[in-house]
Amino acid sequence: MANLDGFFKSAFTVDNVIFGFDDGDLKILLIKRGEEPFLDYWGLPGYFVYPDENLDAAANRVLEELSGLKDVYLEQVKTFGAVDRHPAGRVITVAYYSLVKISDYKLNASSIAQKAKWFSIPKVSELPFDHSEILEACFNRLKRRVRTRPIGFELLPPKFTLTELQHLYESILETKLDKRNFRKKILAMNLLVDLNETQEGVAHRPARLYQFDGEKYEDLFSKGFNFEL
Amino acid sequence: MANLDGFFKSAFTVDNVIFGFDDGDLKILLIKRGEEPFLDYWGLPGYFVYPDENLDAAANRVLEELSGLKDVYLEQVKTFGAVDRHPAGRVITVAYYSLVKISDYKLNASSIAQKAKWFSIPKVSELPFDHSEILEACFNRLKRRVRTRPIGFELLPPKFTLTELQHLYESILETKLDKRNFRKKILAMNLLVDLNETQEGVAHRPARLYQFDGEKYEDLFSKGFNFEL
């Protein structure tokens, strides 16, 4: 084998765009950095990948250390490797996004995050490193993916109303949707279970609650069914 | 800044799935490896990324060293980083695919490639490292991308017939398409220029030749037009 020592001087990190949905708004979780560079800036959660750690595992670890959550939806999006993107040397980063139910989320005290906070996406301004570019790539990926895979449900509590679901899609896709057409289409797929329960304590007519039937989806999917919204 | 030295001991490579279309078949370019590990195996072209080189540049370099081609369509797909994927240490690889016109392709003698050869995709068997997985990911990406972006033309000579174009789509999508509906749809987009020329020297009725109008596409695209096939 040729001498490759000169190549083994790089590092890589994972960065994770963590999406949540709350209060009718799509949000992402940012942390106030506790280390240089960019000390005290709000940035994407991320960290170096350990030598004996797979990439997906590293992305999961970052998420779990920060939030305590396991088994969340996680998808690799793109790798960013501009030569000068990190001051400490050659560091490429593998960007992931994940979808969490904000109701499950519980902030963990953590060495890498002094403070974490949910931000509505339009309110996110310039981020350190190339994190703005990473956010954009992940958001774009989510926009496309959410139309062809039933991953929106990862952002909602187990029981949800059709209006909540519609608002979720509206904030991801950044459009308005027609109520009747939306309901027609989503119900026609037969992937929602009507729980015969209604909201409580709302100051208006309570809405019916539904649940997503993941098993049924898997079954249909394996037979060639394509979710499409 | 905390001591991060322990992290700066990794390397990364790019691997490139180079697609071509010839003889009615979608093909990929493999090289017979000239180095350990996996000496003499057919594998994907790829190499280490130099310390001062961006990722896209490295993928372009690999392609150019091998084929002499510049300015080809290139897209990053996914990064593979299993801990044990490379015997020389921790090496993650960023997978790209590229689309070349086989007619332009001219084999370059190269240190990393003793020999290169086009393989029809179904005839590709097990590849070294995780290259089979990489191929699958890139092929899947191409299948999706080709339906929503006019990138198929990158694989055809500048002048082509509608039948050639249809066969190209059929071999990427691995389906049969209806001739009349295909022509109706593609011509309705008004992105093909009828050159008023016909094939010569064919033992049947010669077909008209068309050219893809990339400028027109860019113009329409910027106004919200979506290619969709």
Added chain:
DNA sequence: ACATTTAGTGTATTTACTACACCCTGCCCC
């Protein structure tokens, strides 16, 4: 000239998409 091979064309049917407005139900407040 005739057999072979691929090129090229139109219509009818079905299916999916879009646009659109009113009544219902429960709570709150006066």
Added chain:
DNA sequence: GGGGCAGGGTGTAGTAAATACACTAAATGT
């Protein structure tokens, strides 16, 4: 306890897009 308020919930008609389908045309080779 009656009226107002705030969403919840429902159907149809028109339009556009997708599909299925079969014959004639033009060149070459024998």
